[in-house]
Amino acid sequence: MKKKSKIDNFLSRIFGANKKRFEQIQIDREVIEEIINIARQSYPREFVALLQGKIINHILRIDGLIFVPGSTSQEGAVMQLFMMPLTSDAVGSVHSHPGYSAGPSQADLQFFAKKGFFHMIIAEPYTEESIRAYDSFGNQADYTVI
Numbered sequence: 001m002k003k004k005s006k007i008d009n010f011l012s013r014i015f016g017a018n019k020k021r022f023e024q025i026q027i028d029r030e031v032i033e034e035i036i037n038i039a040r041q042s043y044p045r046e047f048v049a050l051l052q053g054k055i056i057n058h059i060l061r062i063d064g065l066i067f068v069p070g071s072t073s074q075e076g077a078v079m080q081l082f083m084m085p086l087t088s089d090a091v092g093s094v095h096s097h098p099g100y101s102a103g104p105s106q107a108d109l110q111f112f113a114k115k116g117f118f119h120m121i122i123a124e125p126y127t128e129e130s131i132r133a134y135d136s137f138g139n140q141a142d143y144t145v146i
């Protein structure tokens with residue numbers, strides 16, 4: 001019988017557990033509308049906020065935004081968040097990009113890996129269709145607006 005190394009067991013435990021945490025992501029329509037409004041108001045600055053939510057029956061439900069001090073910035077809003085401890089009901093983040101790319105920057109990816117497990121970026125023209133969502137690894141994640 002092949003014996004698994006300790007580190008293999010450790011990794012499969014972590015990733016296995018993470019995978020099982022939720023199978024679906026649902027976001028309240030009000031939250032999406034708030035994100036669009038704030039992105040438009042903040043332009044050409046970036047805004048950043050934490051996503052508030054909880055996991056119930058394997059569904060991650062996002063139902064609010066948590067604002068942090070200095071939440072708009074000209075040079076990379078996510079940098080503001082690096083120093084912040086996530087509160088217990090913060091599951092990730094959302095921030096805006098001036099320009100038409102909702103792809104994560106290097107700084108964004110570092111942040112995604114470090115904090116939370118679901119992250120959104122909204123780019124111009126700041127509509128529901130210009131929002132992209134990612135997991136901690138920067139892979140695009142699907143969600144349903146309810």
Ligand SMILES: [Zn+2]
Nearest residue numbers: 097104105108
């Ligand atoms: Zn960014």
